[in-house]
Every structure is written in C-alpha cells, then in structure tokens.
Amino acid sequence: MVRRGLASWVAGRTIEAVDVVDPRSIRRHLLGVEDFRGNLEGAVVADVVRRGKFLWMPLVDAEAAQPASGVPDDTAAASGTAVSGAPQHADDPGGQPKVALMAHLGMSGQLLVQGNDAPDEKHLKVRLRLSPRDGMPDQLRFVDQRIFGGMFVTGMIPTVDGAPGGMSANPLPLIAAEAAHIARDPLDPAFSFDLFFQRLRRRKTGLKRALLDQTLVSGIGNIYADEALWRAQLHYARATDTLRRAEAERVLDSAREVMEAALAAGGTSFDALYVNVNGASGYFDRSLNAYGQEGKPCPRCAAAGIHSIIRREQFMNRSAHTCPVCQPRPRNGRW
DNA sequence: AACGCGACCTGCGAGC
DNA sequence: TGCTCGCAGGTCGCGT
Secondary structure (H helix, E strand, O other): HHHHHHHHHOOOEEEEEEEEEHHHHHHHOOOHHHHHHHOOOOOEEOOOOEOEEEEEEEEEEOOOOOOOOOOOOHHHHHHHHOOOOOOOOOOOOOOOOOOOEEHHHHHEEEEEEEOOOOOOOOOEEEEEOOOOOOOOEEEEEEOOOOOOOEEEEEEEEEEEOOOOOOOOOOOEEEHHHHHHOOOOOOOOOOOOOHHHHHHHOOOOOOOHHHHHHHOOOOOOOOOHHHHHHHHHOOOOOOEHHHOOOOHHHHHHHHHHHHHHHHHHHHOOOHHHOEEOOOHHHHHHHHHOOOOHHHHHHHHHHHOOOOOOOOOEEOOOOEEEEEEEEEEEOOHHHHH
16 A cells, blocks of 8 residues: 555656755665665656555666766676566666665654645755656655664665566566565565464464564564464464464464554655655554553453453563453463 | 573653 | 653564
8 A cells, every 4th residue: 555655756757966964864874875866867767666664666777877886886786687587677767777766664664745835854964866757746855753774775686486566567686685574565466375383383482572673574563562472362472382373363363453453544644745664653542452552451352341451571682562351371381 | 501680662641 | 720651553674
C-alpha cells in the first residue's frame, strides 16, 4: 500500500536537484553529502522497493545524464556482476540499476510527495526536486522528527535466493546492499514460511526475541510483536525450539494482520501521499489490544466474561505487554 | 550463536 | 510557570 502509492508518483521521474536541509539525516552515507547529491542529481527513479522497514528506489541513468560517480568500488563491482544475465527492466531507459536511494524511516520518518508551493515541514530533512509530470506534485520530501531514520545511496547486489529483492511492481533479483542482511517480511510474496520455521526451530531463544530479529523475519517491531503475540495467544518467552508449526503459522498470520491494518490506516490518511512505516497513529489509537494497554482489561478475556488485566514487563530494555490469562507464561521454557 | 547494552535523537509527560 | 528527568522507538556495533 505504502510502497505502491509512492511508486505511482515517482517512478520514471528524474531527480533534478537535491536539497539536504539537515545533513544529520545523511549520516550513513560515508562519502558525504556532496557525494550523496552527486549520485542522485540527473538519475531516474526506476522503482520503489520495500523490505522490512527499508525502502529504496533503484536508480538508472537518464539517457543523456552523466554516469553516477563516487560509489565505493566494492559495491560497484558487486552490482556489475549482477547486470549480466539479469532480465532487462521493461521501463528502464538506462540499463540495470547499479545504485539505489535508500530511505530508512526509523521511528518517525515520512516520505511525502509535495507541490512546490507547500510550506516546508518543521522537520524537513531532504528535498528531491523531480522532473515535472502532469497532475503530479514535483517534490519528494524526507521528513523525520527524531533522526532515527536517514537516507543514503547504496549499491545493488544480487539476492541470495534469486527471487525479487523486495516488494515492487517491476521486480528484479537485486537488492540494495545495505538491506541484504534483512530477512523478507511476512507480506513479501517471496517470503518462505518453511525457511522461517526451520530457522526459528534451530534458535535457542524466546519467541519475541526471534520476532524482533530482522535477520530472521523483518518488519516486526516492538509494537507489532506484542500485538501479534496477543492475537496468537502466545507468550513472548515461549522457547522457539518447542514451537509447533501451527503456532508459528498463527503468530505470523497475526503479524500480517497487524501490519496490514497499520499500513492501510497509514497509507490513506492524507491527500498528499503520506508514507510512514510506523503505521497510522489512528490505527494505534483505536486498535491496540496489548501494547500500551497496561492496567486495562484484556479485550478477548473481557468478551468471554473473564476478568484479566494487561501486564507490562521489562524486556530487552523495552517492554512486553501480555494478558496473563490468555497468554500464559510457559513453564520450564516449554509450554 | 546468542544476547545484553549503550548510542543515536527529540517530543512529551511526570514530578518537583 | 518552568525546570529537569526519564522514557519511547529501530538499528548498529561492541563486549561477553
């Protein structure tokens, strides 16, 4: 929903100019702000791809544009090997993408498509001026209150499994190098439950810890984890090596439901395109059953006429919210 | 391999 | 009223 919306606005358009309003948001681009701009200006956005909380835009050269420069040699070489043999991108005027503009939205980041007359947002960090297109605003803005997120340019490398790198309309078996260590998220069509379950069972850890490990499954943060566990009626400390297949399916299905509900609420709330990986505050306000509900009745138990109060515990320097009745703590690390 | 923890950053609410 | 303080979140990197 989020990514699809963005792609329809920006894919195929040239980045004509880049304003870095706050260089702190370019922190992870090691070659600096000037190199960041140099890589983007003149490039064409080929697509918008998402994996977990990373969202990137593969870039191709405009036919008359200067080649991108300043990309580290190792990533350039890696992407070079990927080019041969990969299928040609249908809408790609300049060959296979070698680099991508990466955005991580962190906690509070947003990508906004805005017209030139829209006033700057208070926390505007980066402004991309796009080539004009009829009926569409001309700016893509990165807005971030807390600077947990950021933008940078990274190389494109082949995916390990040969499947598309992430969720996209025009998938290529390439992935932005900085996201290559991130597992597919449960909404990705190429997500493999079998692979996930196999790796989960081999872990000797607790279920929530595993859900938060982005190298095992991505897109699930503290809030989604608590909500998914509540829906699946599983405790956060449940040992992963005792988890039955049906239980793992249940918690993943629950995570999908939570993610979809949050994305649906977040992707449609503004006229201008509004992207916020955290999901809509509206969704959080209305639909949370466990997270942040300490001291309130468990909705499921209440519906069954049972009195039970959501409990909050310290966990991983964060918090874990559970219903003591319908998410009982496992005994002996087992059930 | 698993895991804990500090750092990063800023708005907000609690407490004084 | 105005101040300080602690907390919240995702990710990374380091130490164990």
